[in-house]
Amino acid sequence: MKTITETKIAATHPLGELMQTNRRPSVLGSAELAVVARAESAALAAARHYFEKEGFTEVTVPHITQVTGACENIDTLFELDYFGESGYLVQTGQLYLEALISRLGKVYCIGPSFRAEPDIDERHLTEFTLVEIEFPGDFEQLLAHMENITYAMIHAAASCEALAELGINTGRLKAVKKPFARMTYDEAIKKLQQHGIDISWGDDLKSKHEKLLAGDSPLFITHYPEKIKFFNMRRNGLHVNSCDLILPRSGEAAGAAEREHDHKLLCEKLVNSEMYEKLRKRGKDVKDFKWYLDIVEKYPIQHAGCGIGLNRVMQFILDTDDIRACTPFPMNRESLM
Amino acid sequence: MKTITETKIAATHPLGELMQTNRRPSVLGSAELAVVARAESAALAAARHYFEKEGFTEVTVPHITQVTGACENIDTLFELDYFGESGYLVQTGQLYLEALISRLGKVYCIGPSFRAEPDIDERHLTEFTLVEIEFPGDFEQLLAHMENITYAMIHAAASCEALAELGINTGRLKAVKKPFARMTYDEAIKKLQQHGIDISWGDDLKSKHEKLLAGDSPLFITHYPEKIKFFNMRRNGLHVNSCDLILPRSGEAAGAAEREHDHKLLCEKLVNSEMYEKLRKRGKDVKDFKWYLDIVEKYPIQHAGCGIGLNRVMQFILDTDDIRACTPFPMNRESLM
Numbered sequence: 001m002k003t004i005t006e007t008k009i010a011a012t013h014p015l016g017e018l019m020q021t022n023r024r025p026s027v028l029g030s031a032e033l034a035v036v037a038r039a040e041s042a043a044l045a046a047a048r049h050y051f052e053k054e055g056f057t058e059v060t061v062p063h064i065t066q067v068t069g070a071c072e073n074i075d076t077l078f079e080l081d082y083f084g085e086s087g088y089l090v091q092t093g094q095l096y097l098e099a100l101i102s103r104l105g106k107v108y109c110i111g112p113s114f115r116a117e118p119d120i121d122e123r124h125l126t127e128f129t130l131v132e133i134e135f136p137g138d139f140e141q142l143l144a145h146m147e148n149i150t151y152a153m154i155h156a157a158a159s160c161e162a163l164a165e166l167g168i169n170t171g172r173l174k175a176v177k178k179p180f181a182r183m184t185y186d187e188a189i190k191k192l193q194q195h196g197i198d199i200s201w202g203d204d205l206k207s208k209h210e211k212l213l214a215g216d217s218p219l220f221i222t223h224y225p226e227k228i229k230f231f232n233m234r235r236n237g238l239h240v241n242s243c244d245l246i247l248p249r250s251g252e253a254a255g256a257a258e259r260e261h262d263h264k265l266l267c268e269k270l271v272n273s274e275m276y277e278k279l280r281k282r283g284k285d286v287k288d289f290k291w292y293l294d295i296v297e298k299y300p301i302q303h304a305g306c307g308i309g310l311n312r313v314m315q316f317i318l319d320t321d322d323i324r325a326c327t328p329f330p331m332n333r334e335s336l337m
Numbered sequence: 338m339k340t341i342t343e344t345k346i347a348a349t350h351p352l353g354e355l356m357q358t359n360r361r362p363s364v365l366g367s368a369e370l371a372v373v374a375r376a377e378s379a380a381l382a383a384a385r386h387y388f389e390k391e392g393f394t395e396v397t398v399p400h401i402t403q404v405t406g407a408c409e410n411i412d413t414l415f416e417l418d419y420f421g422e423s424g425y426l427v428q429t430g431q432l433y434l435e436a437l438i439s440r441l442g443k444v445y446c447i448g449p450s451f452r453a454e455p456d457i458d459e460r461h462l463t464e465f466t467l468v469e470i471e472f473p474g475d476f477e478q479l480l481a482h483m484e485n486i487t488y489a490m491i492h493a494a495a496s497c498e499a500l501a502e503l504g505i506n507t508g509r510l511k512a513v514k515k516p517f518a519r520m521t522y523d524e525a526i527k528k529l530q531q532h533g534i535d536i537s538w539g540d541d542l543k544s545k546h547e548k549l550l551a552g553d554s555p556l557f558i559t560h561y562p563e564k565i566k567f568f569n570m571r572r573n574g575l576h577v578n579s580c581d582l583i584l585p586r587s588g589e590a591a592g593a594a595e596r597e598h599d600h601k602l603l604c605e606k607l608v609n610s611e612m613y614e615k616l617r618k619r620g621k622d623v624k625d626f627k628w629y630l631d632i633v634e635k636y637p638i639q640h641a642g643c644g645i646g647l648n649r650v651m652q653f654i655l656d657t658d659d660i661r662a663c664t665p666f667p668m669n670r671e672s673l674m
Contacts, residue, residue, distance in 0.1 A: 025436070025628035029636060034440040041395040048385065058378040060466050060647070062666045063400070063449045064415075064426075066674055078401075080417040080426075082463075083455055083670045089401075089417075089426075096666060099362070103371040111448060112400045118420055126419075129397050291362035291674055299366060310397070329399045329433060333420045337403055337628055 014166040015318060018325035021120065021335035035162040037328045040314055044110065046156030047131050047149050056106040056133065061093030063112065067279060067288050068095045072230045074278045076115040089114035092307055095292045097134040098259060102299035106135040118333050122322035125311065126331045134305035139241045139258045142304040143220060146245055146256055147180050149308060150218065157317040168319055180218040188213055188221050204228045207251040214246040221246060231273035232266060233257035250315035256306030263297040351503040352655060355662035358457065358672035372499040374665045377651055381447065383493030384468050384486050393443040393470065398430030400449065404616060404625050405432045409567045411615045413452040426451035429644055432629045434471040435596060439636035443472040455670050459659035462648065463668045471642035476578045476595045479641040480557060483582055483593055484517050486645060487555065494654040505656055509553065517555040525550055525558050541565045544588040551583040558583060568610035569603060570594035587652035593643030600634040
């Protein structure tokens with residue numbers, strides 16, 4: 001049941017009819033859904049043009065995996081019976097891409113990322129498209145790629161005339177300039193505290209915090225504390241060389257980091273991670289990461305990468321807080337079809 | 338355990354080391370695998386360039402579905418617990434693409450297709466990349482698109498210098514010309530019978546038959562009997578307006594058809610199909626196809642589409658009978674990682 005406020009937003013936003021998943025087939029032939037599909041397609045094409053221009057190789061990664069296909073949020077893995085063994089629906093192709101950079105250099109994949117999220121709301125989907133890259137290189141090169149890819153996606157979609165015809169403000173998008181603003185996690189915490197928000201160093205940022213910090217423009221928040229991030233992000237004191245891209249409307253739209261390529265340190269970081277603690281409770285251990293750890297040992301190359309959530313970028317493009325309006329087939333508990 | 342013949346092939350083919358899945362991590366950094374990845378990426382890019390040039394919209398289809406995500410081979414569905422309901426890993430995005438053509442016109446998707454195939458051999462994978470299109474139009478337009486897409490993929494990959502450097506003959510590929518040869522299913526049966534093969538009208542063609550008919554060049558086999566094809570292929574007497582693309586080395590590399598857009602006939606064809614019989618045994622019925630049937634009723638547009646198996650096209654490109662050598666992460670029962 002929608003609240004009065006939700007109903008009001010849906011009624012006034014040009015994509016209001018799409019902000020639902022309980023009667024999705026009824027909107028598949030609508031003009032609004034066609035605009036969303038065209039804008040999504042334009043954004044994807046822009047990312048791919050960038051990858052081609054920059055010499056990235058597209059890789060088809062596996063979509064049923066062992067736990068090496070999980071992101072840090074182990075609790076949301078979809079499990080299935082893979083011939084008597086546990087298989088999981090992939091959440092990130094990151095480690096599979098990393099395995100190929102020694103020979104291929106810059107690589108990317110675009111495909112579904114799965115989360116067993118039971119919530120039916122404006123923020124959660126059970127599958128969404130992730131644009132992922134890995135490459136030999138450093139943190140500054142990483143931020144440049146993220147900025148260029150996202151900038152290209154935003155400006156390509158902004159050129160879709162149908163957006164403006166539907167009444168979606170594209171001026172916001174055309175106003176996006178490079179370089180994106182930057183602040184460190186430490187600066188972000190201080191700024192939030194100055195706003196009277198009850199948050200301490202070491203806490204993860206919530207979506208409302210991210211939106212407050214970003215305001216109307218893309219924002220990079222860099223150098224998060226090591227303990228709240230994925231085990232293979234490269235250590236830098238108490239921090240890691242990580243970066244989240246925050247966009248208006250959506251909050252965190254991309255996560256990125258330089259990867260740890262010191263094999264000994266990587267093994268240590270894995271077994272001390274919160275994710276590993278959760279994995280141990282599921283009967284998993286270091287052996288499940290053996291193939292990946294072996295590759296890092298064999299090819300200790302400085303490298304970095306990121307995952308950009310297509311639907312989160314589309315939230316900014318389509319000017320909506322509701323991710324269900326941002327793709328033709330938004331998937332959650334009630335929208336299986 | 339490999340037979341002596343298999344070992345001989347593996348030893349003499351430039352990609353011999355990749356014709357295995359039981360120790361896959363060991364080849365991820367190899368020069369051969371990098372060539373395969375680059376050729377695959379080039380083929381994908383060529384298909385997408387064609388789609389852009391022709392004005393196709395890329396659609397992100399769901400990858401967990403109800404039975405409307407199944408192809409005719411219901412027995413190979415991967416099932417998973419989707420919040421207490423049965424979900425299936427998608428085998429084809431076809432019906433989801435079809436749902437959008439009334440407004441979007443030409444659409445495509447490229448993504449994983451899943452099959453719960455327990456066999457560990459040179460022909461079976463549990464997931465593979467499928468390039469799918471749907472568009473308002475007729476059978477001749479369909480064959481033209483299939484020919485153009487496949488031609489573009491083959492010639493783009495043939496230009497990868499690394500292929501020739503590895504000792505893979507690219508002359509075969511550069512010799513591929515349009516239009517592709519064509520024969521009807523009825524002609525194919527007659528030709529096979531003339532070769533002394535024990536086959537009757539109504540039998541499906543086996544891989545060895547397809548390879549015999551194709552010889553060294555791509556071949557379209559059109560107008561199969563209705564009863565051996567997917568329920569929504571458009572009826573044409575006892576046949577359907579269907580087309581399989583046969584390639585040297587791989588056999589059937591693509592399936593295509595004009596779709597039935599007569600709602601009454603479509604419903605009738607569904608309930609009389611062999612697939613429906615299998616679905617009934619699983620407790621499914623017409624209601625499971627309601628959203629799709631409703632859309633065809635609402636938008637009765639002449640349309641057609643095809644699904645091209647990327648890895649099968651790569652078999653021809655890489656000149657191998659072993660599909661495991663044709664993608665960086667070939668997935669089967671033993672290669673979960």
